[in-house]
Amino acid sequence: MVEGEPACVSSEKELEALCETLYNDSLKVVKAAALYIIQEEEQGERDEPPAPLELSLVLCDDAHIQELNKEWRGVDAPTDVLSFELEDAEAEAEDDDDYEEGGSPQLPINVLGDVVISLDTAARQAAERQYTMLDEARVLLVHGVLHLLGFDHEEDEEEAAEMAAAEQHILKSLGWKGQGLINLAGRGDDVHGDEGGSGGGGGGGSGDGGSRGFALHSPDSGASTSAPAAGSAAAADAAAEEAGAFIKRWRTRTxxxxxxxDMDGTLLDSxxxxxxxxxxxxxxxxxxxxxxxxxxxxxxxxxxxxxxxxxLAGEGMVVSQTGPGxxxxxxxxxxxxxxxxxxGTLPADVVRAAFEFSAAHDVPVCGFLGEQCVTNKLHPELEELHHRYYEPLAAVTPLAEVLAGPPLRKLLFMTSPAKVEGHLKPHWEAALAGSDAETMQAVPDMLELVPSGWxxxxxxxxxxxxxxxxxxxxxxxxxxxxxxxxxxxxxxxxxxxxxxxxxxxxxxxxxxxxxxxxxxxxxxxxxx
CATH class of the missing domain: 3.40.50.1000 (HAD superfamily/HAD-like)
Structure with a gap:
């Protein structure tokens, strides 16, 4: 079923094809989710659920799902997915002859409820996560079905972890992309990006701009953090205790x-x-x-x-020419x-602009080809990059030769932190706006230009x-x-x-x- 007019779909034919695909996908998800639950509870293997299961799938635009979100959850904003259980079905059936003694239904099909997915929100999130809209819709479909089967991520962190594991299992078993909505958006009650409750049976919230990661911290006494404000010691102790409990549960389950x-600032000291x-x-x-x-x-x-x-270098260690990294x-x-x-690689026009900027302002620049580096002038900073930071010593190469050779993967400017903050960052953030490149910073005295989306x-x-x-x-x-x-x-x-x-x-x-x-x-x- 389609409600509204999703702006992300260019034609009626495309919408029909998407509906057909997701309908068939919904049958696969229901079966995979049911089998996952059974196998977890019974520790056994099954090929089919014990009874047929069915759900209603609604694809809609942001306007329609916003109305539902406001009515059922009190959140006046669009969201990515909502789930509505048929909560009254069992109560009504208890008075029916179709129930055997003990309250077990004798229906040919068990209808789970409704899953409502906003294609507009799915399209936005897909762009942010470098997925196709179908990939994102499948992630949302799995999430919604699991809500109908009793999973939740808003009650506590342990339940969120269980739901995240179920999402990952189902996506992997079906050969679909993604690690699940909870791992993508963050565990806890802000998975869908708003602060509304889950009232009315709805299992979603606003999926636009949700934070990733669950804020559970345990700053150790050895960490270089600022001193806690007065009265925060109890909160710090509680956070440490919660972190310890999480680690224990995680190690038991995983x-x-x-x-x-990471290396600089992590594995490498100052x-x-x-x-x-x-x-x-x-x-x-x-x-x-x-x-x-x-x-x-x-x-x-x-x-x-x-x-x-x-x-720590070599076969079977942390880095080698034949290992992952x-x-x-x-x-x-x-x-x-x-x-x-x-x-990924940088556009040639960005490389040209960077080398010209470096020459005009006498700012050291290093271009990375992958295993080799190039520059227009061997500044002392680039020698430090080689000796202190282990990078390949940049070879001085004319710009024309750089542009005619293999594409650069990234560019790195190295100068004082004050120049990086006061000159380089403002200039390049403005210069790269709307391009296929962006800035990235790992340490204060360096600014990197990298391909967008990587x-x-x-x-x-x-x-x-x-x-x-x-x-x-x-x-x-x-x-x-x-x-x-x-x-x-x-x-x-x-x-x-x-x-x-x-x-x-x-x-x-x-x-x-x-x-x-x-x-x-x-x-x-x-x-x-």
């Missing part, structure tokens, strides 16, 4: 398979060295069979150089056997698919704004004590800073 580590405690903890994780890989802004050769110094802010993703599985998390999603591992089995540790998607999307995201506020807010756990053993603390608490 066997972590992957550990993703002197760009790996702490001995981090080395020992990583070696212990590797010995337990956990795959540890890097998710960094550095090029792969730089990461290998840095890890060679502490014995995410480099250049996610612009190169390597999977099984060190094979390049995903990546970040570490997008690359990690490709890696998870390549390895056949769900996001729920991934632990990720980071600190900078470039780690936000990674920390938010992982099964357990960890923020260093020196992390930016947005990353701390998105993390499940906050540990000590990069000079105080935060990486070792996270590994010991979560994996060992």
């Amino acid at each position: 066997e972590a398979q992957l550990l993703a580590l 002197s760009s060295r790996v702490l001995p405690s981090s080395v020992a903890a990583i070696q212990a994780a590797l010995a337990r069979g956990i795959t540890v890989f890097l998710a960094t802004g550095k090029a792969r050769p730089a990461a290998i150089r840095a890890m060679q110094a502490v014995g 995410i480099f250049l802010q996610g612009l190169t993703a390597y999977g099984r056997g060190g094979r390049l599985i995903a990546g 970040d570490k998390w997008r690359a990690v999603e490709h890696l998870l698919e390549d390895l056949g591992v769900p996001a729920s089995d991934l632990v990720a540790i980071g600190d900078g704004g470039n780690d936000l998607g990674l920390v938010s999307g992982a099964g357990v995201g960890v923020a260093m004590g020196n992390a930016v506020p947005a990353v701390r807010a998105a993390a499940r756990l906050v540990v000590a800073d990069n000079d105080s053993g935060g990486v070792a603390e996270a590994i010991e608490r979560l994996l060992l």
